[in-house]
Amino acid sequence: MKSFLRRIIRYFFSGTIFIVPLVATIYFIYTSFLWLDSRLNLPYPGLGFAIILTGITIFGYFSSIFAFRRMGEWFDHLVNKIPLVKLVYSSIKDLLAAFVGDKKKFDQPVLVTINKENQLYRIGFITQPDLTELDLKEMVVVYFPQSYAVAGDHFVVPKENVKLLKISGPVAMKFIVSGGVSGFAEV
16 A cells, blocks of 8 residues: 555656656746737737747848848947947847757856866856957956856856856756756757
């Protein structure tokens, strides 16, 4: 009887591990759709989300055309002249560019020796491979995302303490943000 009960409990927790993330994801998407639709006051659920996705895609298309690219550069130049706005705008733009676009930064996962004596290592991403402008020729900048947080730290470390990893950037990010729980399966 105890064996049967243990097996039932194990099945319950296995089901929980499968169901809870699935339901939470569906709930998040559903709530996001409802929130967006309530702001736009549209008659069909999800229509606001579809309109915004379409609008962003069209904007992306236009921004790739030479004339519109020039206009975007002019706008960036204008925004970068406003002190506080420049800080917020450029930070958000750089963060988004680090994940998507031509200037991806989180595509070079590395293992960094933090403490040789205790064999302590951290996984991060090289974000600046060349610091010769700062007269730090043998140093690189490594960003270390934090687990279960939208935060991280970046350190300037000697190149000799950095080892390139043979995994993709998204896999490394998922591994770090999950606190190592996710393993190294492809995303």
